Amino acid sequence: MSERKTTDDLLEGLDASQHTAAVTVDGPVRIIAGAGAGKTRTITHRIAYACACQAWDPSRTLAVTFSVKAAGELRSRLTKLGVSEEVTAATFHSAALHQLRRVWADITDAYFPQVAEDLRPFMARAFQRVTGLDDPDPIQLRDLLDEVNWTKVSLIAPEEYSRVCAATHRNPPAALETSKMADVIEAFETEKTAHGAIDFNDILLMTCHVLEEFEEAAQKIRQQVGWLTVDEYQDVSPLQHRLMELWLNKQSSVCVVGDPAQTIYSFAGASSYYLLDFDHEFAPVSADIQLNTDYRSTPQVVSYANRILSASPERADYLKLSSPKEDGPRVNCMRYPSDMDEAQGVVRRIERLLSRGAQPGQCAILTRINAQQKIMCTALKQAGIHYRVRTDNGWQRSISAAELSQLDSTELIATLRGEGEGLVTVSTIHAAKGLEFNHVFLVGCSEGLLPFGSPQSGAALEEERRLMYVAVTRASESLHISFADRKDGTGGGQRSPSRFV
Numbered sequence: 001m002s003e004r005k006t007t008d009d010l011l012e013g014l015d016a017s018q019h020t021a022a023v024t025v026d027g028p029v030r031i032i033a034g035a036g037a038g039k040t041r042t043i044t045h046r047i048a049y050a051c052a053c054q055a056w057d058p059s060r061t062l063a064v065t066f067s068v069k070a071a072g073e074l075r076s077r078l079t080k081l082g083v084s085e086e087v088t089a090a091t092f093h094s095a096a097l098h099q100l101r102r103v104w105a106d107i108t109d110a111y112f113p114q115v116a117e118d119l120r121p122f123m124a125r126a127f128q129r130v131t132g133l134d135d136p137d138p139i140q141l142r143d144l145l146d147e148v149n150w151t152k153v154s155l156i157a158p159e160e161y162s163r164v165c166a167a168t169h170r171n172p173p174a175a176l177e178t179s180k181m182a183d184v185i186e187a188f189e190t191e192k193t194a195h196g197a198i199d200f201n202d203i204l205l206m207t208c209h210v211l212e213e214f215e216e217a218a219q220k221i222r223q224q225v226g227w228l229t230v231d232e233y234q235d236v237s238p239l240q241h242r243l244m245e246l247w248l249n250k251q252s253s254v255c256v257v258g259d260p261a262q263t264i265y266s267f268a269g270a271s272s273y274y275l276l277d278f279d280h281e282f283a284p285v286s287a288d289i290q291l292n293t294d295y296r297s298t299p300q301v302v303s304y305a306n307r308i309l310s311a312s313p314e315r316a317d318y319l320k321l322s323s324p325k326e327d328g329p330r331v332n333c334m335r336y337p338s339d340m341d342e343a344q345g346v347v348r349r350i351e352r353l354l355s356r357g358a359q360p361g362q363c364a365i366l367t368r369i370n371a372q373q374k375i376m377c378t379a380l381k382q383a384g385i386h387y388r389v390r391t392d393n394g395w396q397r398s399i400s401a402a403e404l405s406q407l408d409s410t411e412l413i414a415t416l417r418g419e420g421e422g423l424v425t426v427s428t429i430h431a432a433k434g435l436e437f438n439h440v441f442l443v444g445c446s447e448g449l450l451p452f453g454s455p456q457s458g459a460a461l462e463e464e465r466r467l468m469y470v471a472v473t474r475a476s477e478s479l480h481i482s483f484a485d486r487k488d489g490t491g492g493g494q495r496s497p498s499r500f501v
């Protein structure tokens with residue numbers, strides 16, 4: 001741990017709004033923070049300040065976030081601020097798993113169930129049992145699991161599934177009727193139970209159940225949640241929100257931080273509703289703070305990002321950012337004849353940046369979907385540039401390998417060691433959330449790819465707009481937007497530029 005900091009030290013380097021957030025240690029606090037506005041800086045300094053001035057008991061302080069990477073970042077920044085190791089910074093899943101393990105023996109003699117990482121065998125058997133058909137293909141299997149996941153994080157019980165689908169015009173995957181899908185959901189749960197297995201959502205559901213039904217165990221758990229901070233609150237699901245309510249049990253020492261413009265997991269049950277409604281739900285709030293200075297990006301990138309949001313029908317919910325940085329290069333927009341021309345064009349530009357002293361680790365190529373990455377990797381390989389790939393695995397990683405297998409998480413250790421500095425990053429936009437790069441190349445900015453599937457309006461289009469915003473705001477210095485007219489030079493239909501460009 002670093003040397004002990006005074007309370008004054010802990011407020012240094014915060015701007016006026018960040019300072020207000022940090023010193024408001026009591027009561028409900030909402031921080032709406034735009035991209036690069038220092039939300040992580042603000043919440044870590046707030047926690048450190050509150051502990052240093054003894055307003056909070058570190059051993060009863062919990063900060064939760066969504067991914068293992070973000071939790072690691074919170075922990076390492078708190079350590080640098082001299083915060084006691086007693087403060088817990090974890091993902092929702094990891095915090096709940098530890099709480100559940102701690103009280104398990106008090107409530108049952110049964111073995112603690114195994115957290116299954118691969119749920120496909122359970123789903124394949126459930127699907128066969130209900131439909132009498134062969135194994136679902138890998139895409140169907142993924143879609144079926146996504147659907148079960150969605151029902152669980154949205155707190156929709158199998159018996160309510162058909163009614164919800166009818167009301168929201170939702171079609172179940174694998175061409176199933178809604179009643180059959182409801183049966184698959186139940187059969188999936190039965191399969192898991194028969195094997196003593198639970199999934200990630202069950203960790204949260206079971207913790208909710210313990211908090212609701214077992215008073216002594218609930219008190220033991222709540223004892224550790226005296227002061228709660230929830231990061232990335234725009235991505236909270238109804239299930240996570242329920243857990244948070246049960247942790248708090250009507251007490252008000254909660255701080256949430258998020259950005260409604262960065263909700264990019266709505267398809268998986270995330271909702272910015274709770275962030276936007278916080279001032280009503282927790283009224284009266286002690287502080288309602290907006291952080292709209294983007295310290296990360298140049299004025300050119302920031303004004304490009306603002307323009308993307310300004311065309312949204314939901315723009316009233318979004319912050320308009322400003323940049324205190326010096327002017328940087330203009331946003332570069334390129335049109336290429338084919339995907340390969342685009343990939344080679346991007347790689348040539350990266351070579352030029354490297355020849356002028358940029359480090360490979362400062363450059364990132366961002367794609368809307370995994371499938372766009374192959375051609376980018378081919379072009380990088382041909383140019384002899386080393387790279388690393390971050391794909392969507394459907395979910396932000398919310399529990400570490402260590403917690404699953406009791407072994408060290410190599411991914412986490414590599415991140416903490418700062419490995420990958422010598423590599424260009426090729427990443428989907430989803431997987432790049434929360435990261436920053438000096439030079440960002442956002443490829444495939446054509447209708448069909450971004451917005452993906454070209455929805456004409458509505459929630460799907462707005463989610464695509466927010467994805468574009470997240471992508472653009474990863475850039476601190478230079479931003480390169482590009483698309484290709486056709487898949488290859490001759491075949492395929494002519495593409496038109498993205499409406500967001």
Ligand SMILES: Nc1ncnc2c1ncn2[C@@H]1O[C@H](COP(=O)(O)OP(=O)(O)OP(=O)(O)O)[C@@H](O)[C@H]1O
Nearest residue numbers: 013014015035036037038039040041295296434435
């Ligand atoms: N008051 C400040 N003065 C100078 N720089 C700041 C200030 N606050 C934040 N920054 C810098 O801005 C950048 C973004 O801060 P931080 O990583 O805390 O952002 P964030 O809001 O969590 O980002 P995002 O939500 O976009 O992922 C960092 O480089 C940070 O050092």
